[in-house]
Amino acid sequence: MHRFALLVLLTLLPVAAFAQRDRSHGRSMVITQNGIVATSQVLASQAAAQILAKGGSAADASIAANAVLGVIEPGMDGIGGDIFVLYREASTGKVHGLNGSGWAPKRLTADFLASKGIRNKMPSDGIHSATVPGCVDGWWRMHQKFGKLPWKSLFDAAIKFAEQGFPLQETASGHWQTAKLANSAAGKQLFHPEGKVPQMGSIWKNPGLGRALRLIAEGGRDAYYKGDIAKAILRTSNELGGAFDAADLADFQSEWVTPITTEYRGWKVTELPPNGQGISALIMLNLMERFTPGRTTNDPEWLHTKIEAMKLAYSDLATYIADPKYAAIPTEALLSKNYAASRAKLIGKNANCGVRPGKPIESDTTYLSVVDKEGNITSWIQSVSGMWGSYVVVDGMGFHLHNRGAGFSLDSKHPNMLASRKRPFHTIIPGVMEKDDIAIGFGIMGGPNQPLAHAQFVSNMVDHGLNLQAALEASRFTKPNSQGCEVTVESRIGIPALTELGARGHELLLKPEYTQSMGRGNAVMRNFKTKVNYGASDPRADGAAIPEP
DSSP: OHHHHHHHHHHHHHHHHHHTTOOSSSSOOEEESSOEEEESBHHHHHHHHHHHHTTOOHHHHHHHHHHHHHHHSTTTOSTTSEEEEEEEOTTTOOEEEEEEOOOOOTTOSHHHHHHTTOOSSOOSSSGGGOOOOOHHHHHHHHHHHHOOSOGGGGGHHHHHHHHHOEEOOTTGGGGGGOGGGGGSHHHHHHHSGGGSOOOTTOEEOOHHHHHHHHHHHHHTHHHHHTSHHHHHHHHHHHHTTOOOOHHHHHTOOOEEEOOEEEEETTEEEEEOOTTBSHHHHHHHHHHHTTSOOOSSTTOHHHHHHHHHHHHHHHHHHHHHOSOTTTSOOOHHHHTOHHHHHHHHTTOOSSOOSBOOOOOOOOOOEEEEEEEOTTOOEEEEEEEOSSTTTTOOBOTTTSOBOOOGGGGOBOOTTSTTBOOTTOOOOBOOOOEEEEETTEEEEEEEOSTTHHHHHHHHHHHHHHTTOOOHHHHHHSOOEEOSSSBSSEEEEEGGGOHHHHHHHHHTTOEEEEEOTTOGGGOOEEEEEEETTTTEEEEEEOTTSBOEEEEOO
16 A cells, blocks of 8 residues: 555656646747748748848748748749738837738729629639739838848749649648639649649649749849739730739839737737728727636637627728728727727627627738847738639749739729729738737738737737747637627637537537638747747648748
């Protein structure tokens, strides 16, 4: 009996000693004094980390990573899409905002679409869903302002992967299953070689994209908007009866914009202004701030509050947000703490299935983040919008145009009504949060999922004290709009939360533990007092946070 008691004691001692080191998240953060690149694909993170090692800035590394991502996961992003960036400058602490969303071709109007038999709703794919891609111009503007290495040197890895091939990655390989890719001869030949869908681990090449990237590397943004790539886009558009003309491409420029902010329990949270949906993440945080957080991220009362706050924020988003050059947007009023206080009164005990917008008074995507050794941070998001965008493959160039034009409305009374040279409502948003000596660049992809995922990430960090990796890994909920009581949750939230939410009227759709329905996030953090960098990458994707070697 004494020997048994001693054995039990010896067994329990190590358990007690290690208990303080146990954790509920699966990955460790990357922690280093050098730079870090966090993306959704390991090969992209690795290529960009090598750019940092050569003396490149956070902007240089982000361009290199983005170029590789466009090769490796073309269903999500690439040079046929748009881009938005927040760049926190270490030397000044200033957060710069870049809006690289393209405008509608001049001839793409409601009357033009009506002549094609399209009258009630914007098409979700095809040439008439495409607007001018802003990605390459956005890269160029970022490099001009913040780049250190020669422009040409940033594309070597992407060109190599395109021309020599790469093995399809685990989750990204599932994108190739999309049947619509084979609707056109060009799409079938490129994405379904040998007449079949390539499988995970098989080597895939895209020589056309390699050619386009070489042209960009040699000729800069003009190679895309005025050179051979522009000619290929126009040729493709003309063949399909599209509205693009040469001036639509040649005249386009990304815009430097002033970011918008709110304060959440002492943290400054920054997003880009409309035409994007970042404002709704800030509205949601303002609403959440009116309530006491739960003890855990999956506390049912707290989950209910966040879901209802999301509905209120998204209802305003759908009503008021458009291109600010074409519509008066009550940004200041929507972000007012007084407005949040009045709207928060609508959050009751039970689910609200028919949320209406308030009346403020005036007074498939990729995300990456990089921090360099000096502490400059990019929060960088780029997308072809829906999976594989418009499905329109540009003649001979190995990439497809996005379908961001589907974000327009054809309702003449809506601020987001389609118009010539107007930018559509956008879903992709980068985020930054700061307090004292800490600055974080973060983002979580996934269309309308993004603002609510941003708010959940901020809450995980601020309200629950989770570290960068744990905050990304924590279970999340998602919902595409403000209407109805349906809400999608990861099964990890547990039986007690599921039971309580169901009793409050939420109609729950359960997804696997780490479903991509919740988006795929990355984050980097700089402690300016210790000069130490941290990185994290979401296990819902193929990626990793990789330190500068």
